[in-house]
Amino acid sequence: MKTLLTVMLCLFSLSTTAQNNKYNISSFQEKGSRAPNTHYIGDAWLRGIVEANEENGFNVTKAKxxxxxTLDWHKHSTPxxxxxxxxxxxxxxxxxxPIILKAGDVxxxxxxxxHWHSSTKYSDVTYLAIYSTATPTVWTEVLSQEYYDNVATILAQ
Known part of the structure; x- marks a missing residue:
């Protein structure tokens, strides 16, 4: 009985110690903030999941x-x-x-x-973008609604 009591006290103290550890938990499920309409056509929301810092040199952003x-043509200095x-x-x-990418594609x-990427003409899209912030995104050319509509027509056939 004494051994059982000792084991129970040890387990209880371990469980309370484990419960006191602090974790920085966030959710990528949250919608995010509406993106300023500067380099894209339509409606977009962005949610920063991981921000680059001294420990890691990359960002993870959820885009919806x-x-x-669609985004305009752009490029990044890193992959x-x-x-x-x-x-x-x-x-x-x-x-x-151009190609169509769907849920599960990487x-x-x-x-x-x-490059440029977007939703399709008739489907919303949500993706995670993993990239470095070594230098800002370089926006190279506006992607016109006419060009986007032509891509949508060709790929729909």
């Missing part, structure tokens, strides 16, 4: 675009990884044909590769 919304969580979106690198865009 309503259907018929960018896009992880599609929900919906479907268009993706294109300069000199290549694509890596190389450093200094000019």
């Amino acid at each position: 675009f309503k259907a018929n919304s 960018q990884v896009l992880i599609y969580l929900d919906g479907a979106g268009y993706y294109q690198e300069r000199g290549k044909a 694509i890596k865009c190389g450093a200094d590769t000019e």
